[in-house]
Amino acid sequence: SCDWDRLRFTLDDGLSRAVREVFVRLHEDGLMYRGERLINWCPRCLTALSDIEVEHEDHNGKLYHIVYPVVGDEAATLTVATTRPETMLGDTAVAVHPDDPRYKHLIGKRARLPLTNRELPIVGDAILVNREFGTGAVKITPAHDFSDFEAGERHGLPRLAILDMHGKLDAEGLRTAEVDAAVIHDIADLPVLKARPKVEQRLKETGSLTKVENHKMALGRCYRCKTVVEPFLSPQWFVKIAPLAEPAIRAVEEGRIRIVPEGWVNNYLGWMREIKDWCVSRQIWWGHQIPAWYCRTCHGSSLQQRADGSWIIPSDARPIVSRTEPTACPHCNGAALLRDPDVLDTWFSSALWPFSTLGWPDETAELRRFYPTSTLVTGLDILFFWVARMIMMGLRFTGDVPFRDVYIHALVRDAEGQKMSKSKGNVIDPLHVMHQYGTDALRFTLASMASPGRDIKLAEERIEGYRNFANKIWNAARFILMHLEGEREAAPPSGRSFADRWILSRVNHAVQQVTTSLEQYRFDQAASHLYHFIWHEYCDWYLELIKPALQTESDEARRTRHSLVESFDAILRLLHPFMPYLTEEIWQKIPHQGDSIMLQPFPIRRSDWDAKDAETRFEVLSKFVSTARLGRALLNIPPGQRVTLYGTSTDAEELDTLTHLRPSAELLSKAALRLQPVPDWPTERVLRLAEERLSVGLAVEGDVDLNKTVGRLAKQRQDLAKEVARIEAKLANASFTSKAPREVVAEHEERVRSLKHEAAILASSEEQLSRMGGS
RNA sequence: AGGCGGAUAGCUCAGCCGGGAGAGCGCUGCCCUUACAAGGCAGAGGUCACAGGUUCGAUCCCUGUUCCGCCUACCA
Numbered sequence: 001s002c003d004w005d006r007l008r009f010t011l012d013d014g015l016s017r018a019v020r021e022v023f024v025r026l027h028e029d030g031l032m033y034r035g036e037r038l039i040n041w042c043p044r045c046l047t048a049l050s051d052i053e054v055e056h057e058d059h060n061g062k063l064y065h066i067v068y069p070v071v072g073d074e075a076a077t078l079t080v081a082t083t084r085p086e087t088m089l090g091d092t093a094v095a096v097h098p099d100d101p102r103y104k105h106l107i108g109k110r111a112r113l114p115l116t117n118r119e120l121p122i123v124g125d126a127i128l129v130n131r132e133f134g135t136g137a138v139k140i141t142p143a144h145d146f147s148d149f150e151a152g153e154r155h156g157l158p159r160l161a162i163l164d165m166h167g168k169l170d171a172e173g174l175r176t177a178e179v180d181a182a183v184i185h186d187i188a189d190l191p192v193l194k195a196r197p198k199v200e201q202r203l204k205e206t207g208s209l210t211k212v213e214n215h216k217m218a219l220g221r222c223y224r225c226k227t228v229v230e231p232f233l234s235p236q237w238f239v240k241i242a243p244l245a246e247p248a249i250r251a252v253e254e255g256r257i258r259i260v261p262e263g264w265v266n267n268y269l270g271w272m273r274e275i276k277d278w279c280v281s282r283q284i285w286w287g288h289q290i291p292a293w294y295c296r297t298c299h300g301s302s303l304q305q306r307a308d309g310s311w312i313i314p315s316d317a318r319p320i321v322s323r324t325e326p327t328a329c330p331h332c333n334g335a336a337l338l339r340d341p342d343v344l345d346t347w348f349s350s351a352l353w354p355f356s357t358l359g360w361p362d363e364t365a366e367l368r369r370f371y372p373t374s375t376l377v378t379g380l381d382i383l384f385f386w387v388a389r390m391i392m393m394g395l396r397f398t399g400d401v402p403f404r405d406v407y408i409h410a411l412v413r414d415a416e417g418q419k420m421s422k423s424k425g426n427v428i429d430p431l432h433v434m435h436q437y438g439t440d441a442l443r444f445t446l447a448s449m450a451s452p453g454r455d456i457k458l459a460e461e462r463i464e465g466y467r468n469f470a471n472k473i474w475n476a477a478r479f480i481l482m483h484l485e486g487e488r489e490a491a492p493p494s495g496r497s498f499a500d501r502w503i504l505s506r507v508n509h510a511v512q513q514v515t516t517s518l519e520q521y522r523f524d525q526a527a528s529h530l531y532h533f534i535w536h537e538y539c540d541w542y543l544e545l546i547k548p549a550l551q552t553e554s555d556e557a558r559r560t561r562h563s564l565v566e567s568f569d570a571i572l573r574l575l576h577p578f579m580p581y582l583t584e585e586i587w588q589k590i591p592h593q594g595d596s597i598m599l600q601p602f603p604i605r606r607s608d609w610d611a612k613d614a615e616t617r618f619e620v621l622s623k624f625v626s627t628a629r630l631g632r633a634l635l636n637i638p639p640g641q642r643v644t645l646y647g648t649s650t651d652a653e654e655l656d657t658l659t660h661l662r663p664s665a666e667l668l669s670k671a672a673l674r675l676q677p678v679p680d681w682p683t684e685r686v687l688r689l690a691e692e693r694l695s696v697g698l699a700v701e702g703d704v705d706l707n708k709t710v711g712r713l714a715k716q717r718q719d720l721a722k723e724v725a726r727i728e729a730k731l732a733n734a735s736f737t738s739k740a741p742r743e744v745v746a747e748h749e750e751r752v753r754s755l756k757h758e759a760a761i762l763a764s765s766e767e768q769l770s771r772m773g774g775s
Numbered sequence: 776a777g778g779c780g781g782a783u784a785g786c787u788c789a790g791c792c793g794g795g796a797g798a799g800c801g802c803u804g805c806c807c808u809u810a811c812a813a814g815g816c817a818g819a820g821g822u823c824a825c826a827g828g829u830u831c832g833a834u835c836c837c838u839g840u841u842c843c844g845c846c847u848a849c850c851a
Contacts, residue, residue: 381846739830
């Protein structure tokens with residue numbers, strides 16, 4: 001009851017214009033043709049279906065073995081196996097493998113088709129026939145099976161359609177196929193599943209059915225109505241694809257288009273090399289209507305109208321393809337024209353997207369400026385359906401690739417690794433996740449899990465972890481805002497404190513790492529760099545280091561506040577693509593210029609922020625503090641309790657650093673630090689620890705249970721000894737020292753030295769502590 | 776069936792142009808130290824699926840096997 005035509009896109013918008021233009025040009029170039037080909041057909045929706053619109057599902061079917069007598073050789077028979085006995089009525093040949101000793105002498109003879117009055121040629125076909133499967137003989141039904149259709153083309157076989165568009169046995173077709181009248185009477189107008197048992201019965205009666213066995217197979221169903229699809233011979237529009245595919249293959253082979261990750265290149269090339277002509281017509285209501293008309297005068301009664309008012313246009317009808325609606329037939333000048341009722345496959349207009357959106361076919365400024373685009377981001381599932389077609393159409397109609405890079409992102413799967421689908425009901429609702437953990441947390445999670453070539457199993461713990469990260473940043477922002485009340489003073493980096501110079505240098509480093517990762521489409525690496533830098537360098541160390549300065553009203557405090565704003569602003573801009581909401585919210589609150597962080601430039605490395613010396617000194621400081629904290633943990637001293645520390649290093653520069661950074665070292669280890677050579681340390685009640693060239697002593701005060709401490713020291717010493725033994729064994733191996741690169745050998749030797757140093761100090765301190773613990 | 780990918784800490788995953796095994800979550804111990812307990816500090820935990828091969832040396836390279844996942848084709 002719908003007006004078939006009125007549901008079409010009829011607006012004269014740019015996209016429709018581009019679609020018509022492309023259609024007409026392809027037709028003019030002989031690449032757009034009408035033909036009668038097998039397509040996946042939904043007998044209920046009465047439309048062609050593309051591959052993506054067919055859902056496959058496992059099905060327990062049956063395999064029927066049917067005997068075909070060989071003509072002129074009463075002793076010989078051929079037994080074929082089929083899952084669809086009803087289609088045997090449309091057979092036009094039987095195939096065997098040309099090298100199969102059982103059958104090859106039969107090639108060229110004829111077989112009699114049961115239940116009909118026909119004889120079939122026996123052909124040899126190495127492509128269709130798998131000698132191992134079934135009986136090694138295959139029936140060929142070109143009108144109802146894809147492989148058979150192609151085999152039919154190879155052998156020039158006729159196509160006998162015995163099913164109509166509704167998937168019912170067609171009386172007219174059956175008569176053409178010379179099926180026995182009684183059989184026709186049985187099955188005419190029955191749907192396939194009802195006709196099958198009747199055919200089975202008839203075959204039994206004639207003794208043609210020798211065996212029925214269970215057989216697992218896959219059934220295709222229409223994605224809309226779940227009806228089993230039927231390979232169906234019908235008039236459709238096709239695009240001749242080889243001349244389009246060839247340049248698209250070259251573009252990727254020659255690197256004019258880069259597919260990231262590279263692993264998918266072979267998939268793309270393999271698919272493109274085997275691509276078949278593209279059926280672009282669809283018998284559905286929505287879509288761009290095909291710009292073709294037919295003259296009713298010329299074609300007369302060959303144009304038939306169905307009961308629902310739609311038209312059937314035979315494949316040999318002569319279309320008038322035109323950019324605008326024609327008023328008269330160019331042959332007979334008749335004015336009675338009928339527009340093709342079909343619409344185009346949705347991927348047809350999608351394929352034009354990169355240039356149709358920019359005003360093509362007009363030579364617009366936008367087209368010149370934005371075509372080709374830099375990167376197309378998409379999922380693997382539409383690499384072929386969309387991306388490949390954009391490449392083909394782009395190359396054909398603009399002469400240039402539509403984009404330089406194609407980034408294939410991961411697919412998010414459920415916790416079991418299954419693809420999410422509405423019909424399976426395993427869809428994770430992003431709105432729900434966003435409500436629970438925050439949009440930025442979800443976004444950051446997806447970025448962090450986007451390792452190339454691997455799908456994402458969405459795990460809630462990960463999202464929760466990044467929710468905590470967002471929270472950490474929020475708290476850092478609170479801290480910063482709390483301490484920005486005083487004045488700020490700009491100073492050249494060289495005039496700033498150690499902590500400021502260090503963090504600016506580390507910001508540079510982070511900028512570099514994140515930028516490099518992004519350029520390589522390594523969103524996971526970029527996210528991980530950001531996470532680690534912000535949490536474990538900026539928050540854990542920098543914000544702690546500057547706390548004393550912020551308490552004062554000094555030049556240092558004013559400069560520190562300035563550095564704080566500078567560094568935090570850079571960090572927010574760096575993080576903004578990953579956590580847009582949080583960063584905007586915070587950025588608006590800190591001192592800033594401009595309306596939105598979205599409009600700020602992405603940070604770039606500033607050479608004046610580089611401070612290699614500060615970074616080196618920081619390494620020493622953090623090594624010292626960590627060792628001191630380990631000592632605290634060993635002695636079970638609460639973090640709040642002040643302790644006395646002794647420190648020194650066998651390295652002069654390290655010692656110098658400790659001397660300069662003593663206040664910071666004392667702050668972070670909550671201690672009074674005495675920098676003295678080891679011999680000057682008290683001989684009693686000191687826990688001695690070592691980290692490479694560094695030695696740290698911790699005064700033991702009060703009553704402490706040292707047994708646990710001694711036990712842990714012993715275990716550490718044993719681990720060290722094992723490691724030393726392993727490396728020394730390697731160094732004792734002559735072929736290692738002679739064949740390994742010199743740096744590697746030197747590195748091993750250095751490691752042994754420093755491990756032995758650590759072990760020696762542990763041993764002495766273990767010995768001391770056991771004496772103390774014993775008292 | 777063919778193609779591709781995976782198998783690393785209890786879980787989710789990094790690492791792998793060959794030389795000391797990592798993160799997050801979970802777990803253990805100590806801490807509510809005025810940004811943050813959705814936190815801080817420290818720690819335990821792994822014959823890097825299995826079997827061969829190449830190499831001075833293999834989680835990493837090669838071959839094979841097993842298991843898992845995905846894509847394609849569907850087997851008459």
